[in-house]
Amino acid sequence: MEGSSSSFCRQVTTDSSLQQDWICAQDLLKRKLVLQDDFTWTISSEDSCSEKKRTDNLRYIGGVDVSYLKEYPSLACGALVVIDAYTSEVVHEEYKVVQLDIPYVPGFLAFREAPVLLGLLDKMKYKDYPYYPQLLMVDGNGILHPRGVGLACHLGVMADIPSIGVGKNLHLVDGLTQSGVRQLLEARKNVDKDTIPLIGKTGQVWGAAMCSTTGSSKPIYISIGHRISLNSSCKIVKMCCKFRVPEPIRQADIRSRSFLQKMQRSQLQV
DNA sequence: GCGACAG
């Protein structure tokens, strides 16, 4: 039948009028973005900070991620962890298991993952827990996005918190390619640079690619989320990288996955 | 027209 292919496409790509709504929402969010440093704390530059200035330093960094199970693709676990930048230890963790009916569509990740994550931030604030994060690190991009408003921007604006986007894979935008970026990084290694700006064919700076650990060839992709500059973003991410993925996101990733799997096992035994 | 596409 002639209608079969179009209805199949509609299933896969999501209703187009819904996507128009999403684009509209993203355009509104984009107007509220602040692309420069807008916070009161300072970034601890190793030991060069005096004892009394320490209290003004960035200390509590939030990391968020969402995990899934293959068996139940619509089941998800959102996680928010807070890391003490001085010790790298987790000082707070929040989880929420939800059913997600919104599919993952490239360019619209926020509409799938933001609600549960915003709920976790709200809960921390509402319950007046200590360690409410001063900054949010997000597993997903900031302005490195087809319309310049990725998940990290979305969360930053909605929760009014400085945020940084960290992608493990490059979102292909404005002519950027993985291979092109890697070539540039390879060339810069000879001059002791592990971070390069991501400049598209239009000249736009979308973020930065960083080889975050010594000797790693696979970069991570950093972009502004909200209320922070790219420079500060890179400094902070670098500061958090014990491994390739910065600790706040890495812990959110590990713990959300294990939370979901523990839950699955206990359900099976009942 | 075809392929590519964060998590």
Place this chain on the structure above:
DNA sequence: ATCTTGTCGC
């Protein structure tokens, strides 16, 4: 994103 074991190396 998800599944999965061992295994190579510091």
